Amino acid sequence: MTASAPAAASRxxxxxxxxxxxxxxxxxxxxxxxxIHTYVPLYMALADxxxxxxxxxxxxxxxxxxxxxxxxxxxxxxVGHIRAFAVFAAVQAAVTLCLALTPVDxxxxxxxxxxxxxxxxxxxxxxxxxxxxxxxxxxxxxxLYQMLNRLALILSQVAVGxxxxxxxxxxxxxxIAFSLALVPVALTKARSPDTPPLVSVNLRALWRDAPTAVGxxxxxxxxxxxxxxxxxxxxxxxxxxxxxAILLTVASQVGALVMQWPMGLFADRIDTRNVMLxxxxxxxxxxxxxxxxxxxxxxxxxxxMTGLFTLVGxxxxxxxxxxxxxxxRHIEQDxxxxxxxxxxxxxxxGASAGPLLASALMQIVGPHGLLGYIVGLSALMLxxxxxxxARKTSPGRPAAEGGIGAGAVxxxxxxx
Numbered sequence: 001m002t003a004s005a006p007a008a009a010s011r012x013x014x015x016x017x018x019x020x021x022x023x024x025x026x027x028x029x030x031x032x033x034x035x036i037h038t039y040v041p042l043y044m045a046l047a048d049x050x051x052x053x054x055x056x057x058x059x060x061x062x063x064x065x066x067x068x069x070x071x072x073x074x075x076x077x078x079v080g081h082i083r084a085f086a087v088f089a090a091v092q093a094a095v096t097l098c099l100a101l102t103p104v105d106x107x108x109x110x111x112x113x114x115x116x117x118x119x120x121x122x123x124x125x126x127x128x129x130x131x132x133x134x135x136x137x138x139x140x141x142x143x144l145y146q147m148l149n150r151l152a153l154i155l156s157q158v159a160v161g162x163x164x165x166x167x168x169x170x171x172x173x174x175x176i177a178f179s180l181a182l183v184p185v186a187l188t189k190a191r192s193p194d195t196p197p198l199v200s201v202n203l204r205a206l207w208r209d210a211p212t213a214v215g216x217x218x219x220x221x222x223x224x225x226x227x228x229x230x231x232x233x234x235x236x237x238x239x240x241x242x243x244x245a246i247l248l249t250v251a252s253q254v255g256a257l258v259m260q261w262p263m264g265l266f267a268d269r270i271d272t273r274n275v276m277l278x279x280x281x282x283x284x285x286x287x288x289x290x291x292x293x294x295x296x297x298x299x300x301x302x303x304x305m306t307g308l309f310t311l312v313g314x315x316x317x318x319x320x321x322x323x324x325x326x327x328x329r330h331i332e333q334d335x336x337x338x339x340x341x342x343x344x345x346x347x348x349x350g351a352s353a354g355p356l357l358a359s360a361l362m363q364i365v366g367p368h369g370l371l372g373y374i375v376g377l378s379a380l381m382l383x384x385x386x387x388x389x390a391r392k393t394s395p396g397r398p399a400a401e402g403g404i405g406a407g408a409v410x411x412x413x414x415x416x
Contacts, residue, residue, distance in 0.1 A: 019128075021188035025085070025181045026125045027152045029092075032177035033118060034156035036096055037061070038232055038249065039170050040111070042160065042242060044104065045233035051367075053104075055359025058229035059352050060108035062221075064115025066348035072120035085124045085185050088117040093178035100171040119348075150257045157250045206342045210330040212273050212388050216323030217343050219381045221350020223283070223316040223374055226358035227252045230370055231309070233359075237367035238294070244302050251306045252313030259314040263322055272326040276319055277385045283315030284378035291371045312374065320347060 044054045076084045095113050102110060160170070207214050231252065235245025259279075266275045290308040298304055324343055361369035 021184035022125060022128050023148065025183075025185040026121075027148055028177055028181040028184075029089070029118075029121055029125075030149050030152040031156045032092070032096075032174045032181070033114075034153045035160050035170065035177075036099070036114075036174045037228065038157045038160045038246065040099070040107065041229055042232040042236065042245065045236035045245075046242070047104070049104065051230075051233065051237070051359040051362040052356075053359075054233045055230060055355040055357075055362075057104075057107045057111055058225065058355035058359075060111040061115040061118075061229075062225055062348060062352035062355070064112035064117075065119040066115075066345065066352055067112075068116035068119025069123070069344050069348060072116065072123055075120070076124060081124050081128055082185060082188075084120060086182055088120040088124070089178050089182045091117040092121075093175045096171050096175045096178060147257070150253065150260070154250055154253050154257065157246055157253065160246060203342055203345070206327065210327040212276065212385065213323040213327035213330075213343065214346060215381065215384050215388075216276055216319050216326070217346035218350040219280070219377065220317060220320040220323070221347040221352075222354040222357070222377055224320075225351035225354030226370060226373060227313065227316070229355045230358045230362070234362070234367050234370045237362070240302065247302070247306055248309045251309040252317070255310035255312065255314030256317035258310075260318045260321065263318045264325070267322045267325050271389075272322050272329075273385055273389050276322055276326075277382065277389065279315045279319055279322070280378050280381045280385065281315070283312050284375060284382060286311035286315060287371050287374040287378065291368060291375065294368060294371075316374075316378070 040057060041054050044057065072084075072088075075087070079087075092114055095110050095117075098110055099107060203214070228249065231249045232245050235248050236242070240248075263275060263279060286308045290305055290312070293301065293304050293308065320343075327343060358370050358373045361373050363369075365372065
């Protein structure tokens, strides 16, 4: 053993077991956040609210998340991770209760606040894991965290669809869950990470060095925001019951869960742009096939749509991680924090606009405007990727030459 080994061990003392309380708190937050994220558009659709109003409330959450990415790190630096985590949990618990007491017309403001607090939670949790996990295990710990996170998301959506709860009951249960997320984090003995210095988001440099990553993060935000927030309302608008509407949303998340690992494997072995091209092509074909199936009223339509929505999610949502991998191969190691902030900003910007654009199109052409939106956006992304591949730009420096390997890239970004 070298002399530097003990120093490295003391710097990175946290394995998966030591980080379990933080991951547990994150999963409880995911359950609560996803339940509300799914229930709000479902409730509004059942109340015959206009599609654009539903999209506006969804965009409020994403806009708050976007703003939180820039403002919350100041608070974390000032009070530390554990105190900041407590503040964010308390804010989300209180504001969630306010949803049951406030007219729907004001929900956009409340969801904005929740989005900002949610951004703070993810910054706390993921920077904690990234900073404290041993480098040799970091990729595996983040992979485990991502898998559990996605499973919690799916189970929350299923529960919302199949538990016949009144609005007040759903918001109260979610508020309780937000509060309980504090318990494992407050009791942890894990060392809180050092607070990082403030970093700037240089989008111009990112576009110069990795334009494909810019396009990929925007695409995931634009499509994922519409899928996760507008899809439940879409199901109600085309005549499905609540369980059927939730089934479509869950299907897209299941597709993302199943394809995340294979796509990461491919991205480690071939050009990430080719992986993204094939993935977007899958999303385009599946969304166009869904439009065709609905138009021709095929037998067993719900199950056909469920399978196709699974493919839409499989082709669109995992692209974020591939975009991160692509970008990290084109930067210097000392720019990693700034890069993560820039990529998260791009996703949040797309997720803010996605529900608005999709719901506005639904308002104009009818419920199936959601599928038309995904088809059009995927077609544009295919053209962009084809152009980037045709340019034959450099694939970037391999990890051995000083770049950041894909296995060490934390999956920071969209969770809903």
